[in-house]
Amino acid sequence: MSKGLPKRSEDYSLWYNELVKRADLAENSPVRGCMVIKPYGYSIWEKMQAELDRMFKETGHTNAYFPLFIPKSFLSKEASHVEGFAKECAVVTHYRLKNAEDGSGVIVDPEAKLEEELIVRPTSETVIWSTYKNWIQSYRDLPLLVNQWANVVRWEMRTRLFLRTTEFLWQEGHTAHATAKEAMAETVQMMNVYAQFAEEFMALPVVKGKKSANERFAGADETLCIEALMQDGKALQAGTSHFLGQNFAKAFEVKFATKEGGLDYVWGTSWGVSTRLMGALIMAHSDDNGLVLPPKLAPFQVVIVPIYRGEEELALISVKANEIMADLRKAGISVKYDDRDTQKPGWKFAEYELKGVPIRIGLGPRDLENKTIEIARRDTLTKESFHWEEMPIAQKIGNLLEEIQEQIYQKAFDFRKENTREVNSWEEFKDVLESKAGFLSAHWDGTSETEEKIKELTKATIRCIPLDQVQESGNCIYSGQPSVGRVLFAKAY
RNA sequence: CGGGGUGUAGCGUAGCCCGGUAUCGCGCCACAUUUGGGAUGUGGAGGUCGUAGGUUCGAAUCCUGCCACCCCGACCA
Numbered sequence: 001m002s003k004g005l006p007k008r009s010e011d012y013s014l015w016y017n018e019l020v021k022r023a024d025l026a027e028n029s030p031v032r033g034c035m036v037i038k039p040y041g042y043s044i045w046e047k048m049q050a051e052l053d054r055m056f057k058e059t060g061h062t063n064a065y066f067p068l069f070i071p072k073s074f075l076s077k078e079a080s081h082v083e084g085f086a087k088e089c090a091v092v093t094h095y096r097l098k099n100a101e102d103g104s105g106v107i108v109d110p111e112a113k114l115e116e117e118l119i120v121r122p123t124s125e126t127v128i129w130s131t132y133k134n135w136i137q138s139y140r141d142l143p144l145l146v147n148q149w150a151n152v153v154r155w156e157m158r159t160r161l162f163l164r165t166t167e168f169l170w171q172e173g174h175t176a177h178a179t180a181k182e183a184m185a186e187t188v189q190m191m192n193v194y195a196q197f198a199e200e201f202m203a204l205p206v207v208k209g210k211k212s213a214n215e216r217f218a219g220a221d222e223t224l225c226i227e228a229l230m231q232d233g234k235a236l237q238a239g240t241s242h243f244l245g246q247n248f249a250k251a252f253e254v255k256f257a258t259k260e261g262g263l264d265y266v267w268g269t270s271w272g273v274s275t276r277l278m279g280a281l282i283m284a285h286s287d288d289n290g291l292v293l294p295p296k297l298a299p300f301q302v303v304i305v306p307i308y309r310g311e312e313e314l315a316l317i318s319v320k321a322n323e324i325m326a327d328l329r330k331a332g333i334s335v336k337y338d339d340r341d342t343q344k345p346g347w348k349f350a351e352y353e354l355k356g357v358p359i360r361i362g363l364g365p366r367d368l369e370n371k372t373i374e375i376a377r378r379d380t381l382t383k384e385s386f387h388w389e390e391m392p393i394a395q396k397i398g399n400l401l402e403e404i405q406e407q408i409y410q411k412a413f414d415f416r417k418e419n420t421r422e423v424n425s426w427e428e429f430k431d432v433l434e435s436k437a438g439f440l441s442a443h444w445d446g447t448s449e450t451e452e453k454i455k456e457l458t459k460a461t462i463r464c465i466p467l468d469q470v471q472e473s474g475n476c477i478y479s480g481q482p483s484v485g486r487v488l489f490a491k492a493y
Numbered sequence: 494c495g496g497g498g499u500g501u502a503g504c505g506u507a508g509c510c511c512g513g514u515a516u517c518g519c520g521c522c523a524c525a526u527u528u529g530g531g532a533u534g535u536g537g538a539g540g541u542c543g544u545a546g547g548u549u550c551g552a553a554u555c556c557u558g559c560c561a562c563c564c565c566g567a568c569c570a
Contacts, residue, residue, distance in 0.1 A: 032561065157568055217570040240570050307529050346530040364529055
């Protein structure tokens with residue numbers, strides 16, 4: 001129905017790119033790899049932010065803001081951290097431009113070279129830990145529970161709207177604790193917050209787990225994550241929570257006086273989710289007609305489209321429409337009334353389908369006469385005629401929104417279940433990966449060498465060692481060495 | 494960063510091999526008829542052919558550099 005949106009089955013990545021642009025979520029900017037997030041797309045992000053922010057505060061965190069620029073020397077203080085990020089940093093070397101003498105425009109003023117170059121933050125551990133040094137002296141200053149909403153820059157070689165962009169928006173939490181146990185509890189807690197957000201609000205089922213050493217964050221002792229499965233059978237890392245041990249405390253000399261009178265390095269965590277969640281949201285639920293949004297994150301949950309001939313008829317319909325809107329708003333349901341005369345109803349139907357509005361209400365003279373409204377669901381593309389004396393419209397719509405939220409989750413959950421397969425031999429592993437993709441649950445000997453080899457041969461990586469992994473003895477799919485449980489493999493974004 | 498492809502009106506495109514100032518559709522503007530699944534007719538506006546050079550009497554077309562996007566690879570919490 002939608003004019004020429006590519007089919008998922010024919011070209012999944014083309015479908016994704018076109019959908020992002022046509023649904024008015026984002027577009028490319030003149031700068032390579034950077035995106036313009038358009039108002040409709042940004043309002044979805046704002047909904048995500050609002051909910052996550054609420055959850056962070058509920059768990060005792062407060063927001064702060066640290067600078068965009070980081071002195072180059074900071075980055076090298078934590079050895080594995082610099083190794084992980086050095087290759088993708090944007091660097092500021094000068095602070096002034098001047099007019100070119102030949103009148104061809106502005107050039108960098110060579111006189112204005114910075115003594116120490118500045119890195120545009122790829123993540124803020126270094127600048128934050130250098131600040132924490134001054135904030136923490138005693139166990140009384142702990143725990144320190146801070147989050148920031150910010151933009152970061154990573155000079156990626158290959159970019160895709162939302163999934164991997166040069167600049168992206170995210171939140172990064174950075175906490176400091178007196179004990180390893182407490183820091184680890186924080187790391188687990190935040191992974192759980194992310195999982196809860198993904199499942200309840202994004203309607204996205206996720207697997208909670210631990211990263212293998214290969215996939216661990218640069219500078220962390222342990223990385224926990226939530227992994228989701230997209231409709232093309234590829235996995236997407238949706239959020240990470242890192243236990244930093246004392247690595248950054250040691251690199252930045254952050255010590256505290258313990259209750260017992262000793263002096264110790266503090267224990268740290270960091271955790272983040274980014275605009276990549278937008279990519280996950282789009283790919284998890286949408287179809288060949290366009291976006292499908294879970295009601296809890298839709299910029300507006302209901303759109304009312306009037307069907308009329310002439311102004312008098314519109315006026316009559318608008319009276320009823322306004323009444324419905326007031327009822328819905330009173331019930332906490334967000335609604336838009338599209339009474340533009342510049343587009344026809346059919347055009348609007350297609351438009352709101354493309355944009356994933358969960359419920360569309362059609363209201364015309366026939367409805368006024370019969371005391372009905374037409375309710376169309378985006379997720380199932382079904383329509384029903386509802387008699388408004390049957391029950392209050394707000395109650396009907398409220399119930400339906402809840403049902404949609406649930407069913408979208410259930411659909412994604414079933415899809416993941418169908419596409420998570422236990423495999424027990426190397427041949428089977430390669431075959432399933434090739435023909436069906438999805439998550440592969442398989443035994444692994446626990447070594448980086450094996451993981452590396454499997455990645456090289458199949459492009460599949462260990463997405464995580466699931467938290468609910470069952471202890472089960474078996475043999476590594478590749479090396480045949482003994483294994484104590486299955487891990488989750490997949491090709492990933 | 495390596496290999497391949499693409500760049501022509503807001504969007505999608507023809508023309509390029511074989512050089513002579515650009516085709517078609519959607520969209521846009523005006524008017525009329527329309528309005529329960531992307532309306533129809535008539536008239537109209539809109540172009541540094543990605544960009545900078547070169548070859549030529551003449552370049553969208555041939556040559557070179559650069560930029561951006563897409564695909565594959567490498568890289569990547």
